[in-house]
Amino acid sequence: MIACSPNKKILTFFFDGVPDSSKVENQSNLLVNNADSNDLKNNLIASTKEQVFTHSPYKAKDCENCHIKSSMGKYVEEQPTLCYQCHEDFSTKFAYLHGPVSGGVCTACHSPHVSKFEKLLLRKGQDxxxxxxxxxxxxxxxxxxDIGDTNCTDCHNPHGGSDRYILN
Incomplete structure (x- = not known):
């Protein structure tokens, strides 16, 4: 989400298809505690017949790994610091960062609890x-x-890359 990135002005010079920041959801709307998020609802209500991917702390009921015990909706650290306690810190790995990584909003693409999609993604493929x-x-x-239904990640790294097109 380049619209959320502190480098929005520079990045939008190079990329087409970037939404106007005035028309993009506020970062706070991307957080897990937003009960109106259709993506999160769909993933949390995933049918028992479907394969469900579960974040290990959630599966282990280790809520305090990410949440403050006395106020369970709040994180012990803000994103992405919280995520980087267990996951790779992409912010230093790549010369160019994808917008959500640059903006520190992991939950723009990933569910922190469960998902019907691998890597706890909120949606699949181009969606x-x-x-x-x-x-x-x-x-x-x-x-x-002529990309058809090709997955964007077949060519682009979703976290960052060595060039401005974040190609694999």
Whole structure:
């Protein structure tokens, strides 16, 4: 989410399909405690017949690993510091960061509890990326003209890369 990135002005110069920050959800709306989030609801209500991916602290009922015991909706640290306690710190790994990584909003793409999708993603394939990147704008790029249902991550690293297009 380049719209959330502190480098938005620079990044939007290079990328098409980036939403206007005035039209993008506020970062606080991307947090887990937002009961109106359809993505989170869909993942939490995943059918028992579907495979469900569970975050290990949640599965172990180790809520205090991430949440303050006395106020369970609050985190012990803010994102991404909290996430980097267990997961790789992508902010120092890449020369160019994807917007949500740059903005420190892991929950823009990942559910912190359960998901029907691998890597605890909120949506699958292009559905996740087109939540922020307009498919219409993406398809205007000549390299994307015949992508069909190709997963964006087949070519792009979702966290960052060595070039501005975050190519694998």
């Amino acid at each position: 996740l990326c087109t939540k922020c990147h307009s498919l219409e704008m993406v398809l205007k790029n000549e390299n994307h003209s």
